[in-house]
Amino acid sequence: MREKIAPERMHSECSMHLRSINDTLDIINGKWKISIIGSLGFGKKRFMELQREVEGIGAKMLSKELRELEMNKLVNRVVYDTKPVTVEYEITEYGKTLQPIIQEMARWGAQHRKKIMTRK
Amino acid sequence: MREKIAPERMHSECSMHLRSINDTLDIINGKWKISIIGSLGFGKKRFMELQREVEGIGAKMLSKELRELEMNKLVNRVVYDTKPVTVEYEITEYGKTLQPIIQEMARWGAQHRKKIMTRK
DNA sequence: CAGAATCCCCGAAGATACTG
DNA sequence: CAGTATCTTCGGGGATTCTG
Numbered sequence: 001m002r003e004k005i006a007p008e009r010m011h012s013e014c015s016m017h018l019r020s021i022n023d024t025l026d027i028i029n030g031k032w033k034i035s036i037i038g039s040l041g042f043g044k045k046r047f048m049e050l051q052r053e054v055e056g057i058g059a060k061m062l063s064k065e066l067r068e069l070e071m072n073k074l075v076n077r078v079v080y081d082t083k084p085v086t087v088e089y090e091i092t093e094y095g096k097t098l099q100p101i102i103q104e105m106a107r108w109g110a111q112h113r114k115k116i117m118t119r120k
Numbered sequence: 121m122r123e124k125i126a127p128e129r130m131h132s133e134c135s136m137h138l139r140s141i142n143d144t145l146d147i148i149n150g151k152w153k154i155s156i157i158g159s160l161g162f163g164k165k166r167f168m169e170l171q172r173e174v175e176g177i178g179a180k181m182l183s184k185e186l187r188e189l190e191m192n193k194l195v196n197r198v199v200y201d202t203k204p205v206t207v208e209y210e211i212t213e214y215g216k217t218l219q220p221i222i223q224e225m226a227r228w229g230a231q232h233r234k235k236i237m238t239r240k
Numbered sequence: 241c242a243g244a245a246t247c248c249c250c251g252a253a254g255a256t257a258c259t260g
Numbered sequence: 261c262a263g264t265a266t267c268t269t270c271g272g273g274g275a276t277t278c279t280g
Contacts (some may be wrong), residue, residue, distance in 0.1 A: 046261080046262085047261075047262050047263070048261070048262075059262085059263070059264090060264085060265095062262090063262085063263060063264080082261095084261045084262080085261070085263095086261075086262090087261080087262060091265085
């Protein structure tokens with residue numbers, strides 16, 4: 001049985017919720033960031049490797065998104081001093097805290113695809 | 121202890137994952153849809169009510185986003201035949217399946233805010 | 241109130257070329 | 261390879277007005 005909640009209480013709860021959601025969206029906005037983090041969840045990746053995996057992203061965008069993810073401490077950029085320089089990107093511990101969200105998105109997407117396929 | 125996974129296996133797993141993520145992102149792209157669904161999670165809402173709650177959205181966008189959500193069966197539009205017509209939007213059962221994602225986002229956002237506040 | 245229509249602008253993002 | 265720099269285009273989306 002559902003509890004009754006006063007309308008004002010209800011409203012403030014809702015706006016709190018929305019504020020938290022917005023805080024998250026501010027960090028992972030755009031479609032690329034989630035995909036990038038999702039990809040890095042499977043291990044360190046080099047720049048080109050990421051560009052290949054994150055379908056459709058251009059170098060400029062990838063570069064920019066990575067920089068922003070780095071600023072928010074979600075991703076680490078590691079430079080190896082080889083002759084053509086080698087760069088690897090890896091997810092940080094903090095970045096890993098986003099994985100539950102990403103897992104849920106992957107789960108939902110898989111379910112959704114199944115639903116669309118069989119139903120239609 | 122972590123299992124070893126062959127690289128090809130690894131790669132296909134990763135791209136499956138990314139594909140699922142993209143399927144989800146295709147449905148809930150933009151920052152508005154998540155907020156709208158999040159808001160409707162607290163109960164039916166009228167157009168203006170939504171516009172007030174979803175911080176910063178304009179009428180045109182709200183209208184467009186709602187139409188898309190409706191097309192994807194995530195939201196229902198209910199019209200009451202009153203003198204100035206009344207319209208209510210409500211989340212569908214299918215739309216509710218997105219709530220785990222949104223919950224996670226709200227949780228993360230709250231945590232993140234706390235972290236930013238205390239650390240800095 | 242719940243939107244549709246119109247006008248308009250700026251910034252996201254692609255293409256291309258260049259560099260260390 | 262791992263980007264940066266430059267130029268350009270396209271459309272997301274705001275502001276405003278209008279209607280049932």
